[in-house]
Amino acid sequence: MADDKKSKPLMTGYMLSTQLLEIDGCNRCQECMKWCPTFDVRQDRPGITPMYKNAKWRELMARSHNLRSKIFGPKPLDEDEMTKFTEDVYSCTTCGVCGTVCEAGIKTVELWEAMRPNLVDRGNGPYGKQSLFPKLVAADKNPYMAKQEDRLCWLPKDAKVEESGKIAYFAGCTAAYRQQALAVATVRVLNELDVEFCMLGKDEWCCASAMVRTGQRPVMKDSAVHNVDALKDRGVETVLFACAGCLRNSAIDWPLWYEGNINYESMPLSAFLRDKIKEGAVEFKRPINYKVTYHDPCHNGRHLMHLKGKDWAFEAHRQVLQAIPGIQFQDMVRNRALQRCCGAGGGVKAGIPDLALDCAKARVKDAEEVGAEIVASSCPFCRRNIMDGRNAAGSSVKMLDVVELLAASMGLDTTIPENPYTKYQEQDVIVCEDVCKLETVERKEPGKDVVGEAH
Amino acid sequence: MAFYTLGLTFNIVILLTVIVLAVWIYGIYFNFKKWGIGSTGYHDQLRYSFWLFLATWIHEAFKDGLWVFIRTLILDVLVLRRTLARSPIRWIMHICMFYGFLTLAALSGLGLFMDIIEHFNLLGLAEQAEMVKGYMELPFDIFGYLLLIGATIAIFRRILIKFVRDNTSAYDAFLIGAVFLITITGFYAEWLRGNAFLVGDAFAYPIYAPHFALIHTLLALGLFAFVLPWSKYIHIIATPMTLLANRGGE
Numbered sequence: 076m077a078d079d080k081k082s083k084p085l086m087t088g089y090m091l092s093t094q095l096l097e098i099d100g101c102n103r104c105q106e107c108m109k110w111c112p113t114f115d116v117r118q119d120r121p122g123i124t125p126m127y128k129n130a131k132w133r134e135l136m137a138r139s140h141n142l143r144s145k146i147f148g149p150k151p152l153d154e155d156e157m158t159k160f161t162e163d164v165y166s167c168t169t170c171g172v173c174g175t176v177c178e179a180g181i182k183t184v185e186l187w188e189a190m191r192p193n194l195v196d197r198g199n200g201p202y203g204k205q206s207l208f209p210k211l212v213a214a215d216k217n218p219y220m221a222k223q224e225d226r227l228c229w230l231p232k233d234a235k236v237e238e239s240g241k242i243a244y245f246a247g248c249t250a251a252y253r254q255q256a257l258a259v260a261t262v263r264v265l266n267e268l269d270v271e272f273c274m275l276g277k278d279e280w281c282c283a284s285a286m287v288r289t290g291q292r293p294v295m296k297d298s299a300v301h302n303v304d305a306l307k308d309r310g311v312e313t314v315l316f317a318c319a320g321c322l323r324n325s326a327i328d329w330p331l332w333y334e335g336n337i338n339y340e341s342m343p344l345s346a347f348l349r350d351k352i353k354e355g356a357v358e359f360k361r362p363i364n365y366k367v368t369y370h371d372p373c374h375n376g377r378h379l380m381h382l383k384g385k386d387w388a389f390e391a392h393r394q395v396l397q398a399i400p401g402i403q404f405q406d407m408v409r410n411r412a413l414q415r416c417c418g419a420g421g422g423v424k425a426g427i428p429d430l431a432l433d434c435a436k437a438r439v440k441d442a443e444e445v446g447a448e449i450v451a452s453s454c455p456f457c458r459r460n461i462m463d464g465r466n467a468a469g470s471s472v473k474m475l476d477v478v479e480l481l482a483a484s485m486g487l488d489t490t491i492p493e494n495p496y497t498k499y500q501e502q503d504v505i506v507c508e509d510v511c512k513l514e515t516v517e518r519k520e521p522g523k524d525v526v527g528e529a530h
Numbered sequence: 531m532a533f534y535t536l537g538l539t540f541n542i543v544i545l546l547t548v549i550v551l552a553v554w555i556y557g558i559y560f561n562f563k564k565w566g567i568g569s570t571g572y573h574d575q576l577r578y579s580f581w582l583f584l585a586t587w588i589h590e591a592f593k594d595g596l597w598v599f600i601r602t603l604i605l606d607v608l609v610l611r612r613t614l615a616r617s618p619i620r621w622i623m624h625i626c627m628f629y630g631f632l633t634l635a636a637l638s639g640l641g642l643f644m645d646i647i648e649h650f651n652l653l654g655l656a657e658q659a660e661m662v663k664g665y666m667e668l669p670f671d672i673f674g675y676l677l678l679i680g681a682t683i684a685i686f687r688r689i690l691i692k693f694v695r696d697n698t699s700a701y702d703a704f705l706i707g708a709v710f711l712i713t714i715t716g717f718y719a720e721w722l723r724g725n726a727f728l729v730g731d732a733f734a735y736p737i738y739a740p741h742f743a744l745i746h747t748l749l750a751l752g753l754f755a756f757v758l759p760w761s762k763y764i765h766i767i768a769t770p771m772t773l774l775a776n777r778g779g780e
Contacts, residue, residue: 092568092583093590093775099561100772102765105697106616121697130699130762140564142760178613178620179769180606180779331572 084139084149085132086193089292094186095136100179101129107173107183112416113166113423116433122159123166125173125183131160132190161194165202166430168423169288170373170416184378187421191290201289202426208285209294216280216298217248221496223277228494229255234262235271239309242272244344245302245325247318248281249455254502255491256516257455260482261317261344263489268356272315278305282324284374289422299324299332306339317344317478319372319454320420326382343375343383345453345477346391352398360486362401363511367480368447369393369406370438370461371414372454380412392453395477399484407441415441419460435464442472449473449513451480462503473503473513483507538744540649547642550755557759558767590775602778607770612779623683627709630677631766635754637670671727674716681710705763708753715746 087095107125108114114124121127135157139149167187174183194200201208211218229251230236236244244265250258265272283298302325306314316322325341351357369392371377380388389411397404409415418424418434438461442450450472452458462474482489483505491497501518505511559580566583592599605611610628614621644666646652647659684706688698719742720726724734757763773779 087567088569090568091572092565092570092577092586093772095565095568096583096587096768096775097772099565099762099764099768102769103702103762104613104620105694108697109693126697136564140567142560174779176616177779178610178616178624179765180612180773180776182776182779 083152083197085135085152086197087136088196089189089192089290090186091189094182094189097179097181097186098129098132098136100181101126102179103130104178106176106178110172110176110413112170112172112418112434112437113168113430115415116418116437117166117430120163120166122163125177125181128160128163128167128187128190129181131163135160157197157199161199161202164190164194165200165205165289165422165426167421168373168416168418168431168434169421171377172373172413172416175377175412188287188290191288192292193290195290201291201422205285205289205291205422205426208289208422208425209291212281212283212286212294212298217252218281218285219248219252221248221252225495226251226279227274227276228496229258229491230262231259231488231490231492235266236262237271237273239311240271240273241310241312242270243306243309243311243314243339244272244274245279245282245306245314245316245318245321246274247316247321247455249459250318251279252496253499254455254458254476255494255496255500256479256489256502256504257317257476259491260476260479260487260489261315263487264348264478264482264485265315267485267487268351270351273309273311275302275305275309282318282321282329284320284324284328285422285425287324287328288420289426295328296332299329303329303333303335303337307337311339313340313342313347315342315344315347316375317453317476318456319343319374319376320456323374323378326379343379343387343391343453345395346387348478348481349391349394349398352395357398357481357485359398359400359484361484361507361511363399363480363484363505364401365448365511365513366403366405366446367396367449367451368404368442368445369396369410369477370417370442370450370452370457371411372452372457373414373416373420375453376414377412385411392451392477395481396451399480401484402480405445405447407445407447409441417457417460417464419456424456424460431460432463432467435460436468437464439464439468439470439472443470447472449475449480451475451477453477458502462501473515475503475505475513479505483511540645543642544646546751550751553755554759557755561759561764561767587771587775591777594777598777599774602774606773606778612773619683619687623680623687626676626680627684628680630673630675630680631709633673634670634677637666637673638750641666668727671720674713674720675727677709678713678717681706681713685710701762705757705761708749708757712746712749712753715742715749719743719746 103126105126111124117123135152138144138152169184169187171184174181177183191200208218211220216223244261246258280298280301283295286294314325322341322343330337371389376388396402415438416434417438418431424431450461453476458474465472498519500516503513503515506514562583563580566577566579570582570586610621610624613624641663644659644663648656687694689695719739721729721733722735722739722742724731724736
């Protein structure tokens, strides 16, 4: 195997020619290094920053494609060097802040996601447990080794969910199996607002975000085509997402793999709820007397702001929180397009968990600095990782989803019915009786999570 | 002209210029072909084609229409909006270097063109060509100072700011040092000639002026043809092309 690899040059098959141009466009201004969340917690490893990754890719590519190699023949790649480079490329959460601040206008997320499949094809990637993603998703259609027929096992008996309709709620694997408080709150809120909506149930497959982020593209096609067809078959016009990873994939990645026309809109749930609040459809019954901050998930923030606009990416979530009576809202210093990634993305949580944890601790510190009691977000993966960071740092900050806070303030019953996955639940919850209190539900069994809850 | 007194003749200079331009053009072609190793679309196969790179670039750059292309060209390429948003000091540095470098290169080309007209007395315009060269002295000085300011900020930034210094490679140091050296030798050659902009004849020593002029010219041509297309300096071409292809980036 090692000999096979030695004979292979650096592959460029997944790189657009304009992406190879981008690598030479890096002028080494170092701006990306100041913002990179993983470098911030690994200052001894500049190799993980965009500037160094670009330089290394250029250097490795030059072994086969520079003038010298044209005259004297290509130089073989050193496998130790390739292993190190692979680790550097995978020590990136693909949060995209480097692209936001890049002077050369390099679209970095797309660039890293194009580098990785080349490393996978060459036999260097993916990294650590990331290689299990495609196997798990191909076998079970979710990364938790859970049963497809249990997709809606958390659904309260009195909840109204249609078989088909113009609006769909795409729950995602994590809300269905590991953070059911989010799914229950979403359904309760939509029911309370008399929104007729459908769900895919066992026809909902993993969005395959983790595969695309880690350079394991082939599984993507099945998931994208299946989910899009399932939504189209139900006559859906708007799909609501309470999971940033699924939303990004639906809006950006699925269209790259689906050959037909996609005629529905992928919408963040917060944007839909914000519009309902503005229409006066939401009746608030309780104040939530806590100081709350909002963590912008990369996937529905920076990744989506150019496609869907900054209002959907950043403002809608904040406006929902600010509309809730009692909440004292305070942004963290790094927010919106310059937000600090929680560390879970890009397969880092599964591949390099200690790095993900250190990034999460840094984000918890950001929240503590503004005196927040609750960090609200709209991404189950950010939630999972920030909770881990909070636990490791011994902080008292709680982590909740925007829609759970809204459900609590609307006085809705968000009790999760007993189901086969109750014992795997681990999440902060808000419990309201006379007053609302924050609690943490501990996991009773480790579950069969081979790769952790993260993209 | 004093420049030709060191055994260099007009013909040798023209020959050198042709070689330099040929190497430079080949370097650009080589890079375009290297970028052409990539694909033209998300699922497309590899082409390894100079022309398909150009086609892909044009497709990307004009994807959102001519107006977006022009807006990107003005705001992102010419005004360096993204740099200004992040660091005003770095923006001043880049603006000085960008416009200093480009204008001096253009003026050098124009100067050579005037030399050719003067040498062959093309259309009987030798006298006018010499006059034009006289008019070019002031812009040469002004844009030279601009480049000097930019190169000086770049060097001081690398030396004085710890974070920047710690992440400066030998490569960065060589290239910034080279620009600084070329700029300084150019100025020194001018000062030695006497009657230079701002400093007058304070450094006048005309005997050695041609030597410095020659060193400056060889360094500049060497950088232009033998370093720029083959090193990180290709970003002078690649960065504006990237900004245009990405319609200004994020």
